[in-house]
Amino acid sequence: xxxxxxxxLTLATQARQASRRLGGIDGGQRNTWLARTAELLVENGxxxxxxxxxxxxxxxxxxxxxxxxxxxxxTSDRLAAMVTALQEIAALPxxxxxxxxxxxxxxxxxxxxxxxxxxxxxxxxxxxxNVTIDxxxxxxxxxxxxxxxxxxxxxxxxRALYEILVxxxxxxxxxxxxxxxxxTVDRAAVGxxxxxxxxxxxxxxxxxxxxxxxxxxxxxxxxxxxxxxxxHVFVDRAADLEMARRIxxxxxxxxxxxxxxxxxxxxxxxxxxxxxxxIAGSLEAEGVLLKGCPETCRLVPSAEExxxxxxxxxxxxxxxxxxxxxxxxxxxxxxxxxxxxxTEAIVTADLxxxxxxxxxxxxxxxxxxxxxxxxxxxxxxxxxxxxxxTDKFHARGPCGLRELTxxxxxxxxxxxxxxx
Amino acid sequence: xxxxxxxxLTLATQARQASRRLGGIDGGQRNTWLARTAELLVENGxxxxxxxxxxxxxxxxxxxxxxxxxxxxxTSDRLAAMVTALQEIAALPxxxxxxxxxxxxxxxxxxxxxxxxxxxxxxxxxxxxNVTIDxxxxxxxxxxxxxxxxxxxxxxxxRALYEILVxxxxxxxxxxxxxxxxxTVDRAAVGxxxxxxxxxxxxxxxxxxxxxxxxxxxxxxxxxxxxxxxxHVFVDRAADLEMARRIxxxxxxxxxxxxxxxxxxxxxxxxxxxxxxxIAGSLEAEGVLLKGCPETCRLVPSAEExxxxxxxxxxxxxxxxxxxxxxxxxxxxxxxxxxxxxTEAIVTADLxxxxxxxxxxxxxxxxxxxxxxxxxxxxxxxxxxxxxxTDKFHARGPCGLRELTxxxxxxxxxxxxxxx
Numbered sequence: 001x002x003x004x005x006x007x008x009l010t011l012a013t014q015a016r017q018a019s020r021r022l023g024g025i026d027g028g029q030r031n032t033w034l035a036r037t038a039e040l041l042v043e044n045g046x047x048x049x050x051x052x053x054x055x056x057x058x059x060x061x062x063x064x065x066x067x068x069x070x071x072x073x074x075t076s077d078r079l080a081a082m083v084t085a086l087q088e089i090a091a092l093p094x095x096x097x098x099x100x101x102x103x104x105x106x107x108x109x110x111x112x113x114x115x116x117x118x119x120x121x122x123x124x125x126x127x128x129x130n131v132t133i134d135x136x137x138x139x140x141x142x143x144x145x146x147x148x149x150x151x152x153x154x155x156x157x158x159r160a161l162y163e164i165l166v167x168x169x170x171x172x173x174x175x176x177x178x179x180x181x182x183x184t185v186d187r188a189a190v191g192x193x194x195x196x197x198x199x200x201x202x203x204x205x206x207x208x209x210x211x212x213x214x215x216x217x218x219x220x221x222x223x224x225x226x227x228x229x230x231x232h233v234f235v236d237r238a239a240d241l242e243m244a245r246r247i248x249x250x251x252x253x254x255x256x257x258x259x260x261x262x263x264x265x266x267x268x269x270x271x272x273x274x275x276x277x278x279i280a281g282s283l284e285a286e287g288v289l290l291k292g293c294p295e296t297c298r299l300v301p302s303a304e305e306x307x308x309x310x311x312x313x314x315x316x317x318x319x320x321x322x323x324x325x326x327x328x329x330x331x332x333x334x335x336x337x338x339x340x341x342x343t344e345a346i347v348t349a350d351l352x353x354x355x356x357x358x359x360x361x362x363x364x365x366x367x368x369x370x371x372x373x374x375x376x377x378x379x380x381x382x383x384x385x386x387x388x389x390t391d392k393f394h395a396r397g398p399c400g401l402r403e404l405t406x407x408x409x410x411x412x413x414x415x416x417x418x419x420x
Numbered sequence: 421x422x423x424x425x426x427x428x429l430t431l432a433t434q435a436r437q438a439s440r441r442l443g444g445i446d447g448g449q450r451n452t453w454l455a456r457t458a459e460l461l462v463e464n465g466x467x468x469x470x471x472x473x474x475x476x477x478x479x480x481x482x483x484x485x486x487x488x489x490x491x492x493x494x495t496s497d498r499l500a501a502m503v504t505a506l507q508e509i510a511a512l513p514x515x516x517x518x519x520x521x522x523x524x525x526x527x528x529x530x531x532x533x534x535x536x537x538x539x540x541x542x543x544x545x546x547x548x549x550n551v552t553i554d555x556x557x558x559x560x561x562x563x564x565x566x567x568x569x570x571x572x573x574x575x576x577x578x579r580a581l582y583e584i585l586v587x588x589x590x591x592x593x594x595x596x597x598x599x600x601x602x603x604t605v606d607r608a609a610v611g612x613x614x615x616x617x618x619x620x621x622x623x624x625x626x627x628x629x630x631x632x633x634x635x636x637x638x639x640x641x642x643x644x645x646x647x648x649x650x651x652h653v654f655v656d657r658a659a660d661l662e663m664a665r666r667i668x669x670x671x672x673x674x675x676x677x678x679x680x681x682x683x684x685x686x687x688x689x690x691x692x693x694x695x696x697x698x699i700a701g702s703l704e705a706e707g708v709l710l711k712g713c714p715e716t717c718r719l720v721p722s723a724e725e726x727x728x729x730x731x732x733x734x735x736x737x738x739x740x741x742x743x744x745x746x747x748x749x750x751x752x753x754x755x756x757x758x759x760x761x762x763t764e765a766i767v768t769a770d771l772x773x774x775x776x777x778x779x780x781x782x783x784x785x786x787x788x789x790x791x792x793x794x795x796x797x798x799x800x801x802x803x804x805x806x807x808x809x810t811d812k813f814h815a816r817g818p819c820g821l822r823e824l825t826x827x828x829x830x831x832x833x834x835x836x837x838x839x840x
Contacts, residue, residue, distance in 0.1 A: 250837040370833030394814035413790030417670040
């Protein structure tokens with residue numbers, strides 16, 4: 001335990017020192033590091049797949065689920081996608097040093113707000129090797145030092161990836177503490193890092209809800225987090241019902257296992273009788289199970305009866321909760337009560353109804369006549385993302401480079417005094 | 421204790437309900453409330469001064485310091501200043517609903533980032549009646565509901581001010597939970613509010629360091645906080661020494677009891693022999709005690725010897741720590757080691773030196789050739805401020821209306837699907 005405490009302190013101290021040095025390294029040099037990392041990934045493809053193979057063997061022995069093994073697997077396509085991601089991140093504008101706004105005061109002071117890195121990021125994530133590279137790239141591109149804590153199932157893959165990140169840093173003159181890996185599978189290590197609020201500026205946990213709740217409870221620094229994605233689609237009386245059918249199917253079925261997939265369908269009572277049998281047919285054709293309110297079950301006899309807990313459930317699967325509501329106000333009330341603040345969509349042709357939905361729904365993204373699946377850094381034009389925040393503080397929705405920064409005021413004068 | 425828990429829950433629930441309703445109330449109506457509050461302050465001047473008189477009597481009985489009693493006192497000048505502040509806040513642009521940026525995606529989706537209130541603010545503050553009004557005004561102007569917890573010494577003044585805020589809300593159709601006062605001096609109440617992270621979106625503590633540390637430790641929601649203001653002025657070898665002299669005197673003496681006053685003077689070794697005797701004379705003429713490093717004491721015999729702890733002390737008084745440093749790099753290292761991330765100033769005529777100082781000093785505000793005293797919402801053009809954040813997350817430096825908001829993504833489509 002003392003060893004872990006010392007280990008965490010050493011890594012965090014090195015990260016803080018590196019973060020100070022990163023401030024003086026310009027964006028071109030950080031981009032060179034990204035490019036060199038991409039080259040080394042290609043050159044070391046076989047080393048990486050061998051390391052990954054070791055993780056996969058252990059994972060099968062430990063009876064990991066097929067979906068988890070699939071996420072863990074490093075295929076040549078995925079390696080190529082990692083290289084592309086690095087190149088895309090390198091091509092994004094440098095956020096560091098951007099003058100966000102400026103303002104000349106009546107006394108002649110030039111007040112500027114300048115974008116700066118947060119400092120040191122502690123990133124906890126699931127066993128997906130591509131996330132290791134994406135996170136390191138986003139953090140260093142935005143001028144931060146990062147401490148990576150990947151899932152234990154990916155430890156061999158992560159060690160091999162880390163060697164590449166560090167080798168590229170060495171070659172490109174980046175400080176050695178810019179990217180570090182927590183090289184132990186001991187779960188207690190996380191707690192030791194969470195205690196270091198004076199050295200680590202932000203913790204970003206990704207993974208299951210219990211992990212995130214534990215991190216939120218124990219962290220002594222700010223965190224950017226993502227709880228449930230209980231996303232809703234509301235089909236208003238003024239909807240184009242064919243558009244509504246396609247948006248609901250896309251929101252639920254295009255990739256049901258992700259956070260921005262729809263989990264609940266709300267249907268305006270005025271169109272329920274027409275729409276519900278139709279959408280039920282389309283969803284059932286895709287293998288989706290409907291869990292409905294009594295009115296839904298009356299109109300769709302194949303639907304199961306929904307319990308209240310179903311409306312609070314993130315299925316991440318081919319299941320959807322369905323409820324008939326009186327109007328847009330009732331839909332908003334339902335979302336306020338049962339939603340998780342992630343993504344909600346309305347399908348309507350009525351301007352005032354859409355305006356009201358956009359104003360009163362308090363979620364990271366509100367979609368009008370579009371699939372919930374678009375709440376994503378790439379789709380919004382942010383470039384790659386390190387996660388989607390369901391918080392309302394600092395960063396909300398997709399978190400890209402900008403969300404890994406803060407700002408400071410830089411003020412230029414010519415001898416101005418407060419006393420005049 | 422159970423009563424306090426229930427009390428906190430009731431207020432926070434009312435605030436949350438009000439915050440939902442505030443979203444549908446436009447900026448004109450919120451401005452009307454500000455104007456009506458200003459009118460009622462004038463109309464009820466004598467009621468307010470009577471209530472304040474009761475606080476002042478108790479304060480003298482309890483032996484409050486002269487400075488604390490001065491802050492507590494509600495004079496007619498201060499009442500007039502409160503009215504002016506309300507009018508100025510009303511005149512600021514409405515932050516709610518501002519489209520911060522927008523972006524049309526290749527698939528035709530219009531992605532906008534829209535400014536929204538944080539929701540419910542729990543504001544803990546010292547016994548200064550003008551802060552009660554400023555805070556309520558800033559929170560409601562930015563669309564938030566606020567729960568005010570003022571210092572116990574101001575309880576009668578705050579009750580009288582609260583009556584006015586609520587009467588204006590009633591007249592202007594604002595929800596009754598928009599502004600609430602914690603009407604108990606029981607210190608345990610604060611803990612009950614800090615536990616309500618699911619209802620309160622942010623806590624802003626103002627006051628002594630121990631209070632803020634306690635709030636930071638106990639809060640289950642994000643906080644915007646301000647620790648020490650250990651502000652530095654560095655006089656570089658390339659400084660105009662007469663400008664430097666005036667900036668140091670202004671930074672230290674213009675109002676020594678506030679957070680952006682200078683506490684430490686760093687002098688480049690190359691100019692120490694010329695500058696130190698000169699600045700010592702000017703500071704001592706203002707009654708300032710110098711605590712210096714050995715080199716300072718050699719050049720200024722009247723200076724006391726500084727211990728290391730002095731360089732970590734926020735004097736808030738006519739005392740200044742002085743250290744001779746080798747160059748700008750050593751100044752930056754000193755600030756990194758001893759500073760509190762609040763405000764640092766450099767006096768120099770050298771462009772590269774100023775660029776380096778601005779880049780490498782990690783503080784909420786960095787001043788070039790200007791007094792530290794300018795780190796202030798009013799001076800920066802933000803309008804009134806609710807505090808100055810020394811955090812690097814969400815809000816840094818002066819916190820005005822914008823810092824009391826977050827954003828959401830509002831996306832308009834015409835039936836776009838992820839599956840194409």
